[in-house]
Amino acid sequence: MSHDAIILGAGAAGLFCGATAAQRGRRVVVLDHAEKPGKKILISGGGRCNFTNLHTAPDRYLSENRHFARSALSRYTPADFLELVERHGIAWHEKTLGQLFCDGSARQIVAMLLDECMRGGVEVICESPIAEVGHADGRFRVRAGGRTYQAPALVIATGGPAIPQIGASGIAYDLARQFGLKVVQPRPALVPLTLPDEAVLFRELSGVAAPVEARCGKGRFREAALFTHRGLSGPAILQVSSYWSRGQAVTIDFLPDRASGWLLEAKRARPRAGLRSVLGEALPDRLATALAGQLGLGAEMGNLPDKALRAAEERLGAWDFMPNGSEGFAKAEVTAGGISTADLSSQTMEARKVPGLYAIGEAVDVTGWLGGYNFQWAWASGHAAGQAI
Structure with a gap:
């Protein structure tokens, strides 16, 4: 069967590009090999799909080329996608930090994308695993689901290996290498981090969450951190995980809103109070108890030297954790790394050395922050390729 374009992957980027x-x-x-389109969309945002972020900007994306995403993001914005959502009558709300969600269900976004595909006459064929991809005489040939398709344009929109339980895989990288494109080492991103055995005290806090500032490398985020039975999670940790690599510390400020010298002020105001009770005014009780125990300051505040309180305050503002790993692709929301942007046009997403070959969405080495940024990259990159085909 002959077409103008074959798109591999019926996810956010592939459907929008189509x-x-x-x-x-x-x-x-x-x-798509799956039994239905948009499987990752359906489970996103707790089933309500955090479909974009109002604060989208190129500096909120990680890539070996930090400028690559700028062109596509500027030409298809959150306002553009929001206009489409509203045209389809989908009610939405802003949760926090510019994150936009459906009031109803993520199914509405999938239905919208399929309706837009139907308007253009797109054939969406599921349960069609790719058996072979070839290229000759300026045409791509794809054998999938027992049929052969031909077109002068081929779009790789198969995502990355994050969340393999819904069928995610690294096929995008195999295809890229087949056509001579470089691949930046894929790694789990927006993923919980694990702690070694010596951090067992904090693992015993499983289920405790607190608003913190987490830092790692160039990443710095003020959101909630959550202690788990394996280590650290919550939005602040998922965010810095994209910046973390083995051997690096993740630094947490447990009291980011407290001004310098606050423990000395507490000592003057409540000299008979213990450090644990003072911390308990700002933190969950179990966390306050654990931190006070780690600091080893059991006496009443009035009996503690100022020097000791200054040291405690400093550590509470920069508490280092040394993760020994992450929970991997199974728990990662996205994949960092992927098809190298050095081999793609930032204007069209077309491979520089293989005319007619495009790569979009999560398959590419562009990874957004938590909170709708990766969906906006899917829409923007899909739109860029769709306008160029």
Whole structure:
């Protein structure tokens, strides 16, 4: 069967690219191995799909080329996608930090994308695993689900290996290498971090959460951290995990809103109080108890030297944890790394050395922060390729 474009992957980027190209008059087929399209969309945002972020900007994306995402993001913005959402009558709300969610269900976003595909006449074919991809005489040939498809354009939109339990895989990287494109080492991102045995005290706090500032490398985030039976999670930790690599510390400020010298002020105001009770005014009781125990200051505040309190305050503001790993692709929300941007046009997402070959979405070495940024990259990169095909 002959088309103008074959898109591999019926996720956010693939469906949006297909709809964009087809509404420009292109004959498009979207192929996916799963039994239904948009599986990752359906489980996102607790089933309500955090479909974009109002604060989208290039500096909120990680890539070996930190400028690569700028072009596509500037040409298809959160306001553009929001206009589409509202045109389809989907009610939405802003949760926090610019994160936009459906009031109802993530199914509404999948239905919207499929409706947009239908408007352009896109064929969306599921349960069609890719058996072979070839390229000759300026045409790509894809054998999938017992059928062969041909087109002058091929779009890799198969995502990364994050969340393998819904069928995610690294096939995008195999295809990239087949066509001579470089791949930046993929790694789990937006993922819980694990702590070694010597941090057992903190693992005993499983289920305790607190608002903190977490730092690692160039990442610095003020959101909640959650202690788990394996280590650290919660939005602040998921965010810094994208910046973390083995051997690095993750630094937590447990009291980011407290001004310098606050423990000395507490000593003057409540000399008979213990450190644990003072910490308990700002932190969950179990966490306050654990931190006070680690600091080893059991006497009443009035009996503690100022020097000791200054040291305690400093450590509470910069408490280092040394993760020994992460919970891997099974628990990662996205994949960092991927098809190298050095081999792609930032304007069109087309491979520089292979005319007609495109890569979009999570398959590419562009990874956004938590909170709708990765969906906006899917829409923006899909739109860029869809306009170019």
